[in-house]
Amino acid sequence: xxxETQRDQSQPSGKLRPLQLREQYHLQTVELAQKAQVEPxxxxxxxxxxxxxxxxxxxxLAAISTMSGQSYTLDNVRVVLLPEDEPPGKAPPxx
Numbered sequence: 001x002x003x004e005t006q007r008d009q010s011q012p013s014g015k016l017r018p019l020q021l022r023e024q025y026h027l028q029t030v031e032l033a034q035k036a037q038v039e040p041x042x043x044x045x046x047x048x049x050x051x052x053x054x055x056x057x058x059x060x061l062a063a064i065s066t067m068s069g070q071s072y073t074l075d076n077v078r079v080v081l082l083p084e085d086e087p088p089g090k091a092p093p094x095x
Contacts (some may be wrong), residue, residue, distance in 0.1 A: 015078040018046045025068050036063035051082040 021027065029047070033040040042056040052060075057079045061072045074081075 015076055016072070017078055018049075021064055021068075021072065021077065022047060025064065027064065027067070032060065032063055032067075035067065036060045046079060049078075049080055051080045054081050054084070057081060 029043045030040050033043045036043070036056075036059040038056045038059050042052050043060055045052045046057065046060055054074075057074060061074065061077055061079070065072045
């Protein structure tokens with residue numbers, strides 16, 4: 001029961017988690033990166049919930065949309081974005 005409560009809280013506004021899309025469509029990191037024309041790192045960060053640049057996120061979601069025939073955008077998929085003034089490719093802070 002507690003696990004269900006945590007899961008519900010982890011999906012604000014009913015947005016899908018990127019890993020749900022990966023599982024549903026059997027997406028491969030490198031193949032998706034090639035189709036989205038981004039580095040595999042960006043796709044990997046998306047899966048893990050690390051921040052990525054808005055442009056990379058939009059390219060990846062557009063590629064998923066094309067591959068799946070469904071519309072996936074920042075409005076319906078939970079993506080952590082880098083602040084606009086931070087360059088892409090910066091690794092998340094280590095703890």
